[in-house]
Amino acid sequence: MNRLTTPQELESWRKAIRKSVDPDQPRLRVCDGTGCRALGSQQLLLALHQSLDEAGLAGKVGVVATGCPGFCEQGPLVTVDLPQSAPRASIAYQRVSAGNARAIINETLRANRLIEELLYVDPVRDQLIVEEADLPFYNLQTRRVMALNGKIDPRRIEDYIAHDGYLALSYALFEMEPESIIEEVSFSQLRGRGGAGFPTGQKWKLCRQQPDDVKYIICNADEGDPGAFMDRSILEANPHSIIEGMLIGARAIGATTGFIYVRSEYPLAVENLGIALDQARQCGLLGQDILGAGFDFDIQLRLGAGAFVCGEETALMASIEGRPGEPRPRPPYPAQSGLWGKPTNINNVKSWASIPLIIANGAEWFAAVGTPESRGTAIFSMVGKINNTGLVEVPMGISLRELIFEVGGGVPGGKTFKAVQIGGPSGGCIPAQHLDTLVDYDSLTRLGAIMGSGGLVVTDEDTCMVDLARYFMNFVQQESCGQCLPCRWGTQVMLNTLTRICGGGGQPGDIETLHRLASAVKAASLCGLGQTAPNPVLSTLRHFRAEYEAHVYEKHCPAGVCRGLISYEIDLEVCTGCMVCARSCPTEAITGEKQQPHVINLELCTRCGLCIQLCKFNGVMVH
Numbered sequence: 001m002n003r004l005t006t007p008q009e010l011e012s013w014r015k016a017i018r019k020s021v022d023p024d025q026p027r028l029r030v031c032d033g034t035g036c037r038a039l040g041s042q043q044l045l046l047a048l049h050q051s052l053d054e055a056g057l058a059g060k061v062g063v064v065a066t067g068c069p070g071f072c073e074q075g076p077l078v079t080v081d082l083p084q085s086a087p088r089a090s091i092a093y094q095r096v097s098a099g100n101a102r103a104i105i106n107e108t109l110r111a112n113r114l115i116e117e118l119l120y121v122d123p124v125r126d127q128l129i130v131e132e133a134d135l136p137f138y139n140l141q142t143r144r145v146m147a148l149n150g151k152i153d154p155r156r157i158e159d160y161i162a163h164d165g166y167l168a169l170s171y172a173l174f175e176m177e178p179e180s181i182i183e184e185v186s187f188s189q190l191r192g193r194g195g196a197g198f199p200t201g202q203k204w205k206l207c208r209q210q211p212d213d214v215k216y217i218i219c220n221a222d223e224g225d226p227g228a229f230m231d232r233s234i235l236e237a238n239p240h241s242i243i244e245g246m247l248i249g250a251r252a253i254g255a256t257t258g259f260i261y262v263r264s265e266y267p268l269a270v271e272n273l274g275i276a277l278d279q280a281r282q283c284g285l286l287g288q289d290i291l292g293a294g295f296d297f298d299i300q301l302r303l304g305a306g307a308f309v310c311g312e313e314t315a316l317m318a319s320i321e322g323r324p325g326e327p328r329p330r331p332p333y334p335a336q337s338g339l340w341g342k343p344t345n346i347n348n349v350k351s352w353a354s355i356p357l358i359i360a361n362g363a364e365w366f367a368a369v370g371t372p373e374s375r376g377t378a379i380f381s382m383v384g385k386i387n388n389t390g391l392v393e394v395p396m397g398i399s400l401r402e403l404i405f406e407v408g409g410g411v412p413g414g415k416t417f418k419a420v421q422i423g424g425p426s427g428g429c430i431p432a433q434h435l436d437t438l439v440d441y442d443s444l445t446r447l448g449a450i451m452g453s454g455g456l457v458v459t460d461e462d463t464c465m466v467d468l469a470r471y472f473m474n475f476v477q478q479e480s481c482g483q484c485l486p487c488r489w490g491t492q493v494m495l496n497t498l499t500r501i502c503g504g505g506g507q508p509g510d511i512e513t514l515h516r517l518a519s520a521v522k523a524a525s526l527c528g529l530g531q532t533a534p535n536p537v538l539s540t541l542r543h544f545r546a547e548y549e550a551h552v553y554e555k556h557c558p559a560g561v562c563r564g565l566i567s568y569e570i571d572l573e574v575c576t577g578c579m580v581c582a583r584s585c586p587t588e589a590i591t592g593e594k595q596q597p598h599v600i601n602l603e604l605c606t607r608c609g610l611c612i613q614l615c616k617f618n619g620v621m622v623h
Helices: 007-020 034-038 041-054 098-110 157-162 167-174 178-188 200-209 230-237 239-253 267-282 313-320 349-361 363-367 400-407 441-446 465-479 485-502 510-524 528-532 535-543 545-553 580-584 610-614
Strands: 027-031 062-066 078-081 090-093 120-122 127-129 216-221 257-263 298-304 344-348 377-384 390-395 417-422 428-431 455-460 568-570 620-622
Touching: 007 157, 007 167, 027 034, 027 041, 034 041, 034 230, 034 267, 041 062, 041 098, 078 098, 090 098, 157 239, 157 267, 167 239, 167 349, 178 200, 178 239, 178 349, 178 363, 200 239, 200 344, 216 239, 216 313, 216 349, 230 239, 230 267, 230 349, 230 377, 239 257, 239 267, 239 344, 239 349, 257 267, 257 313, 267 298, 298 313, 313 344, 344 349, 349 363, 377 400, 390 400, 400 417, 417 465, 428 465, 428 535, 465 485, 465 535, 465 545, 485 510, 485 528, 485 545, 510 528, 510 535, 510 545, 535 545, 580 610, 610 620
Parallel strands: 027 062, 216 257, 216 344, 257 298, 377 455
Antiparallel strands: 027 078, 078 090, 120 127, 377 390, 417 428, 417 455, 568 620
């Protein structure tokens, strides 16, 4: 790996890398992101290498450990890329284990036979999908930022270079002035992908206009929303895209030092980022006189301790400086006075990864997708009651219905869709009657939600919206830094009220108190955490007020979730006396003779729900 000193050397290396790839060599791409690692991808990779050795194919078949392509519900994922002469381009295997490695080598690679039990079955057409390009999950997406996820080895800079990596940087250094870079980003209408949606070009312009000689840029990778893993997957799968984006941003703004602030709970992302930074330095793409352009810039990693509030930019900067992660009032804004009092530009992972695409393809190309006010694509992690759990990239302006039921595959088990919590704990719940709402910054805000960083939690008929609001309020209350009174005490009082309502102790006036308190916290809190913390409460009050009233006035949880408001009863006509529930009950609340109907002692019952899960005859009723 030689140090590059000119853009011509970079292009020569790119051509050499591409020329070294044998199009007739089969290749196995194995997802080795965090999700698939948890399901055994490391063992699978080891088994594939061993099977290739046994078959005498070591060195003749490539094995690539990639980042996450997004189809997490079906992991571990293995894609068999076949020679150009083969009738198929690639074969997509799902839910592969180490025990399948030998069959993939012997059956698919040597005998050219499909392993049908590893293929995806399209539930709509009830047919096997062979080609990766034919998987509906990917076909319905517009993959730009995630285009290389699952395609390249994130630990090899050569893979990124081969796919036009650092081409945009070369163009920005030698063909564009800093002001023209900012103009291009402004024309693209890219808005911050971290949640607020502030115009990126406007932020850059303000930072560049500051007269200071020292300026900083920061990548905010402190992703802390429950169920969110968009930034983590990009960092793991394509770290060089963030590095290249920051290099271009530094050139435009006039910064010489950058920081990537990532939470320490992301060990694989931290590891892959560290490798990528070292490789970029060795190649002369970070450090002094980059590509001979006289441009100096380097990036440092900073690990966060997991405080959700450090996702707020002023708290994040305080943490980098070694101080407690507490927000400060604005103005001055970070672009005016940020890190160590110097002008600082902060963008999210997805924002930085979008920059090389904008510079390489042009602002018009980027803005051709999306809506007039929200251009480009959005990346969501879809979790909860949804069939296709995973990571998706879709055009801004897609409807919630399309996103959930077409890309996400709908709600499992034939259950009825109830609502979607979008924007994480700072977002809001959107009910079924608004499924045709377009997914863009302004449409979601009008419904009391926010785009956020891209967390999307789907709920069904079995979800209690009051309990869901309590869950998110518990999260933000624990994560509050406690610096300002409205957030510190307001979230605590709201949490106490919600907990009491879910426990059966709701009182007349509680609903009105919640609304007034939520509005006060939203208006008076110091930072974005406190200002958006009441959103789940306000949105559920707005769209599901009847559920709150049932909890408070009828002492009833319509979803049968809140333990303080439900009781269990065994259907005597259905119970066969199989004894399964009685033997498993942790409090011995279920009694009865074998082959005789059983009963539940409500004084001993803790409403844990284990009996419902174990009963094969649906003999336990919830009241």
